[in-house]
Amino acid sequence: SQKIEQNSEALNIQEGKTATLTCNYTNYSPAYLQWYRQDPGRGPVFLLLIRENEKEKRKERLKVTFDTTLKQSLFHITASQPADSATYLCALDGPGNTGKLIFGQGTTLQVKP
Amino acid sequence: DAGVTQSPTHLIKTRGQQVTLRCSPKSGHDTVSWYQQALGQGPQFIFQYYEEEERQRGNFPDRFSGHQFPNYSSELNVNALLLGDSALYLCASSGGQDLNEKLFFGSGTQLSVL
Numbered sequence: 001s002q003k004i005e006q007n008s009e010a011l012n013i014q015e016g017k018t019a020t021l022t023c024n025y026t027n028y029s030p031a032y033l034q035w036y037r038q039d040p041g042r043g044p045v046f047l048l049l050i051r052e053n054e055k056e057k058r059k060e061r062l063k064v065t066f067d068t069t070l071k072q073s074l075f076h077i078t079a080s081q082p083a084d085s086a087t088y089l090c091a092l093d094g095p096g097n098t099g100k101l102i103f104g105q106g107t108t109l110q111v112k113p
Numbered sequence: 114d115a116g117v118t119q120s121p122t123h124l125i126k127t128r129g130q131q132v133t134l135r136c137s138p139k140s141g142h143d144t145v146s147w148y149q150q151a152l153g154q155g156p157q158f159i160f161q162y163y164e165e166e167e168r169q170r171g172n173f174p175d176r177f178s179g180h181q182f183p184n185y186s187s188e189l190n191v192n193a194l195l196l197g198d199s200a201l202y203l204c205a206s207s208g209g210q211d212l213n214e215k216l217f218f219g220s221g222t223q224l225s226v227l
Binding site: 044093 | 169205216220
């Protein structure tokens, strides 16, 4: 079955720097990969979706890359702000592209002023 | 335009009891999925409903059951509660004018089983 690995350790960075989060998967290549943001006590919020035929996607200060050879996605937040502090979840579609999402355990980002 | 709403927000039950959680999808969405999120973990897929039928199911026992109503709202039922069922239960909706793959989550129901 598909396994997703995200850095379990929290990532601490200084305001203004670029945060880079990693998502690795082990099995089949998904049709797409998504990134969500989750704040304590709240549900995840969709950020970006990247499809298997796309190398890179951008939205404002966010950038996602998808390397199907390495089975890896990188999620970047440029010019980070304390308000970016949250847990970031990587999610892949289940086999057969049926809309079932498989989530990683998330990486907590702390941006210090 | 209301997003996904879930009720109740918090619930405390004892082992062996039964619980029903409720979800109203975002306006225009017709598909509802339920996820269980243990502390420090990512959400785990329970099942998905579309057109009042269970379309997909994750690796959860039959104690977990659901329902979707004609207005697309949904319920998650858990019977014979175990301590290990303590978690945040998330409802997500999709469909309509939004990307089918993009999920909109509610804030969840925090279930504690004592």
